[in-house]
Amino acid sequence: MLIRLWDSILNNITAIYNGRTISDIPDDLFIPPEHLHVILEEFEGPLDLLLYLIKKQNIDITDLPILPITEQYMHYISIMEEMQFELAADYLVMASTLTEIKSKLLLPVESETEEEEDPRANLIKRLLEYQKYKNASEQIDDMSRNYRDFFVVSNAIDVKKSKTIEMPDIKIELLKKAFIDVLKRAEIFSTHNIMAETLSVRERMTAILSMIKDRENVEFIKLFNVDEGRLGVIVTFLALLELVKESLVDIIQNESMSKIYINIK
Amino acid sequence: MMKYSLENTIECLLLVSDEPMSLSSLIKILDDDSITKKQIEKSIDNLNQEYRNKAIHINKVASGYRFQAKNGLEAYITKLKDKGTNKFSKAFLETTAIIAYKQPVTRGDIEEIRGIAVNSNIIRTLLELEWIKVVGHKESPGKPELFGTTTKFLDYFNKNKLSDLPEISDVESI
Numbered sequence: 001m002l003i004r005l006w007d008s009i010l011n012n013i014t015a016i017y018n019g020r021t022i023s024d025i026p027d028d029l030f031i032p033p034e035h036l037h038v039i040l041e042e043f044e045g046p047l048d049l050l051l052y053l054i055k056k057q058n059i060d061i062t063d064l065p066i067l068p069i070t071e072q073y074m075h076y077i078s079i080m081e082e083m084q085f086e087l088a089a090d091y092l093v094m095a096s097t098l099t100e101i102k103s104k105l106l107l108p109v110e111s112e113t114e115e116e117e118d119p120r121a122n123l124i125k126r127l128l129e130y131q132k133y134k135n136a137s138e139q140i141d142d143m144s145r146n147y148r149d150f151f152v153v154s155n156a157i158d159v160k161k162s163k164t165i166e167m168p169d170i171k172i173e174l175l176k177k178a179f180i181d182v183l184k185r186a187e188i189f190s191t192h193n194i195m196a197e198t199l200s201v202r203e204r205m206t207a208i209l210s211m212i213k214d215r216e217n218v219e220f221i222k223l224f225n226v227d228e229g230r231l232g233v234i235v236t237f238l239a240l241l242e243l244v245k246e247s248l249v250d251i252i253q254n255e256s257m258s259k260i261y262i263n264i265k
Numbered sequence: 266m267m268k269y270s271l272e273n274t275i276e277c278l279l280l281v282s283d284e285p286m287s288l289s290s291l292i293k294i295l296d297d298d299s300i301t302k303k304q305i306e307k308s309i310d311n312l313n314q315e316y317r318n319k320a321i322h323i324n325k326v327a328s329g330y331r332f333q334a335k336n337g338l339e340a341y342i343t344k345l346k347d348k349g350t351n352k353f354s355k356a357f358l359e360t361t362a363i364i365a366y367k368q369p370v371t372r373g374d375i376e377e378i379r380g381i382a383v384n385s386n387i388i389r390t391l392l393e394l395e396w397i398k399v400v401g402h403k404e405s406p407g408k409p410e411l412f413g414t415t416t417k418f419l420d421y422f423n424k425n426k427l428s429d430l431p432e433i434s435d436v437e438s439i
Contacts, residue, residue: 044355045381061438090381126380131436133378136366137358139431143422150423151342153280153321153332 046094047130049076054127061127064120066105070098097123199231204239209248212264220251220260271300272308272315279323279332285420287329327419327426360387361396365418366433369400369411388412396421 043049053072054061077095104119146152212218224236240262243249250263267274278294279286286294288302295305309323309330316322324333334342353361360383363375375383391397396418402408414427424430 044359045379047380094380126378128436129378130380132433133359133363133366135436136431136433137355137362139433140362140365140422141353141358143424143431146421146423147343150336151334151338153334 044134046073046091047127048134049073049091050094051127051131051134061124064124066098066102066120070102073098199228199235201235201238201242204235205243205248208236208239208243208262209264212249212262217252217261217263220262223262267297271295271304272311275305275308276312279330282331285326285329285331290329324423325425326423327416331420356384357387357390360384361391361418364391364397364412365414365427365430368413371403371409371411373409394418394421 043052050069050073053069054064057068059065059069074095077091080091101119101123144150208218208223211223223240224233226233228235240249240251244251248265250265251260252263253260269277274295275291278291288305291305292300292302313322320335320338321332322335323330359379360375363378364370367374367378372383372388388397391412394417395415397412398415399410400413401411403411419425419427419429422430
């Protein structure tokens with residue numbers, strides 16, 4: 001279908017619609033650019049396009065009529081340019097080759113004696129050579145192949161073999177070291193919220209000590225100043241425990257349920 | 266001394282192997298001076314006799330021997346493993362054909378024949394598939410790489426050697 005549409009563009013212009021030939025394509029006929037793109041991709045390069053043009057017109061390749069072929073080729077190129085497709089440079093090279101051959105054919109042969117090669121010879125040779133490998137590629141396509149025409153047992157011919165991942169050799173010590181390094185680095189970036197202690201345990205320890213020093217011993221309850229609230233009470237208690245731990249004071253209670261005294265050591 | 270018969274050992278090796286196994290690789294693995302290539306060939310013949318009434322058999326391709334399914338199970342196997350469409354582009358096939366039939370060739374040779382620049386992806390894919398390899402460098406400016414096909418390429422198409430590929434003849438007219 002696309003090729004037929006393409007033919008109609010090339011042949012200035014006949015389209016076949018429902019079996020009828022339409023020679024005038026309406027001006028407003030919109031051919032989506034992507035369709036032309038598909039047509040372009042139908043050809044595997046300038047040689048393929050030339051072969052298509054030659055075959056389509058049943059031209060004898062050994063007597064390649066360069067003029068009509070060149071004209072059609074140029075027409076193709078110009079349409080592509082109009083459509084603003086990025087033409088592969090190779091298409092343009094072929095255009096200039098064709099023009100060169102055409103101009104050589106137009107020039108009169110200077111002398112009869114000089115055996116001048118037919119300027120078309122090389123192009124014809126290339127076209128035939130290309131056709132040969134085009135045929136070969138079709139034959140390869142027809143060959144039986146794995147997972148279409150025959151099947152290999154086991155995972156043998158898994159054509160797109162997944163790449164085996166090489167496992168690096170890591171010693172467990174290295175892993176440990178790396179982890180420690182990470183931890184160290186994390187430490188650098190860790191944040192600390194430093195807030196001024198409203199009441200310092202150390203400071204309270206000093207206060208208690210100086211209180212006791214003056215009087216040898218102080219009743220436990222007297223240490224606390226309820227005005228400081230819960231926080232003050234706790235700080236005082238912590239300071240007292242700290243003092244006991246550091247063996248600076250003794251806590252004495254003569255009998256159970258009696259008063260508790262703090263003595264200096 | 267082998268724990269199992271030569272037949273059974275070879276059968277196991279071929280089934281376990283990811284790749285076809287050549288006679289020489291079998292010899293090397295079996296590592297027993299008393300085993301000859303002839304014996305291995307005979308064992309494989311014997312195995313195929315045993316597989317006469319089974320759906321698999323041992324087939325010889327370019328890289329060596331491998332197990333293949335016999336014809337007639339395609340319907341099941343394709344359902345079992347979806348291998349995609351298995352379709353190659355024309356450009357891919359033409360490039361492959363030129364390398365296969367005209368090797369060793371350079372990228373330039375391929376471009377000369379096809380009249381259009383070679384798509385690097387195609388060469389890369391062919392190299393990744395290990396269908397082609399660099400067999401040398403041409404003594405010309407830039408020392409371009411020369412490509413040739415591998416046994417894997419032949420394996421994929423169930424062939425033993427390059428001459429098993431369909432013959433191509435020069436085109437006189439089109």
